Amino acid sequence: MDGTIYIDNELFDGTLDFLEHVKKIGGRYIFLTNNSSKSVDKYIEKLKSLGIDATKDDFLTSTDATVLYLKDKNYKKIYALGTTSFKEQLKGSGFNITDKLEDGIDCLCMGFDTEITFQKLEDACILLGKGVDYIATNPDWVCPTWYGYVPDCGSIAQILETATKRKPKFIGKPQPDMALLAMKATGFTPKETVLVGDRLYTDIACGVNAGISTIFVLSGEGTMEDVENSEKKPEFIYENIRKIYEDIR
Numbered sequence: 001m002d003g004t005i006y007i008d009n010e011l012f013d014g015t016l017d018f019l020e021h022v023k024k025i026g027g028r029y030i031f032l033t034n035n036s037s038k039s040v041d042k043y044i045e046k047l048k049s050l051g052i053d054a055t056k057d058d059f060l061t062s063t064d065a066t067v068l069y070l071k072d073k074n075y076k077k078i079y080a081l082g083t084t085s086f087k088e089q090l091k092g093s094g095f096n097i098t099d100k101l102e103d104g105i106d107c108l109c110m111g112f113d114t115e116i117t118f119q120k121l122e123d124a125c126i127l128l129g130k131g132v133d134y135i136a137t138n139p140d141w142v143c144p145t146w147y148g149y150v151p152d153c154g155s156i157a158q159i160l161e162t163a164t165k166r167k168p169k170f171i172g173k174p175q176p177d178m179a180l181l182a183m184k185a186t187g188f189t190p191k192e193t194v195l196v197g198d199r200l201y202t203d204i205a206c207g208v209n210a211g212i213s214t215i216f217v218l219s220g221e222g223t224m225e226d227v228e229n230s231e232k233k234p235e236f237i238y239e240n241i242r243k244i245y246e247d248i249r
Contacts, residue, residue, distance in 0.1 A: 001033050001043075003198035003220015005241060008146040011050040012219060014242025019052065021249060029058070030182040032195070034138035034172040034202055036063040036111030036153070039085040060181055062137040062172030063111060067093045068181075069135070069171050075107040079127055081120050082111030082137075101126060110168065111137040112153040121159065128164040138172035140202055144220055173197075174205030174232075179212060196244065198222050205232040215244060 005015040022029045031043070031054070038046070040059045047054045063086060070078070070090075077096045080087045090109065091097045098105065101123050108127045113120070128134060136157050142149035157168050172178060183193055194213040197203020198220025207214035216222060216234035219241070227233065238244045 001031050002035060003144045004196055004203075004217055006050060007144050007220070009046075009050070010146065011052075012241055014240065014245045016051060018241050018245040021245060028186045028188065030186065031059045032061075032173065032178045032182060032206075033059070034062045034112070034140050034153075035143060036061060036066070036086050036137040036172075037083045037114045039063075039089050042085060057185070060178050060185075062178070063089050065175070065177045065181070066109065066111075066135065066137045066171045068177070070095060070107075070109065073107070073133070075133070077102065077104045078107045078109050079105045079123065079132075080109055080111075081124055082109075082113045083115050086111040086113070086137075105132055107133040107135060108168075109135045109137075110153060110156065112140070112143065113156065114150075116156065121156075121163075124160055125163050128160065128166040134166055134168040136168035136170050138202070139170040139174070140199070142221065144198075149221070173199075173202040174209055176206060176210035179206050179210035183210075183212075196241070200226050200230040200232055200234070204230075204234045207234075208232045217241060217244070 005012055019029055040056050043059055044054050077098060080090050080097045080099055087097055087099060105127060108124055136153055139154040140152040141154045143152040161167050179195055190212045194215055195203060195207030196215040196217060198217050200222050204214045204216055214234045215236045215238060218239050
């Protein structure tokens with residue numbers, strides 16, 4: 001969503017027309033986001049403030065994909081390095097969550113943390129030094145804002161790798177799971193599906209890995225220079241979502 005249909009609290013021109021057209025032709029849109037700092041309820045509130053009516057069925061987040069992964073692992077106690085919203089979602093999914101150094105922690109799970117502190121980084125270094133499993137919701141380097149960019153989960157993972165030599169298992173895009181889950185939830189086939197995004201190394205790579213068409217928009221992080229240097233190439237390139245709408249209409 002960030003960089004594709006809005007930045008911060010600015011909805012991009014053409015977004016509402018595009019979404020309405022998708023519904024008009026009998027399609028479905030699902031918002032896939034690697035941003036794990038907000039719960040789906042928070043995203044619903046945000047989109048409503050921008051004029052988009054949405055329900056929980058309209059979203060799949062990297063936290064959703066992470067929850068599915070964690071359920072297969074049967075961890076006894078998880079240290080959650082993330083926002084309050086992130087921790088609440090993990091706890092609400094039935095996991096034993098803590099944000100303090102305690103006995104019995106066997107997993108460090110990190111999301112995009114807009115509430116990061118040095119204490120959290122220190123706790124993470126201690127746990128990684130002890131060899132606990134290390135999982136991160138997404139590999140994004142930055143998150144777009146109205147003034148530029150801020151460090152995202154991938155950047156914090158790089159800090160921890162520099163300090164501990166440990167790399168996490170990333171769950172969200174570019175892994176295909178979120179796109180595959182979206183198709184399963186809506187009943188559409190890969191030939192009927194397209195992924196629209198502004199990042200080659202997460203959005204477009206996710207679509208390619210899932211075997212679906214991809215549209216790269218230049219309204220967010222990615223540039224044409226990135227396309228030239230990327231192994232994962234989009235099938236289509238548009239300036240913004242308004243241009244996509246004008247073309248498919």
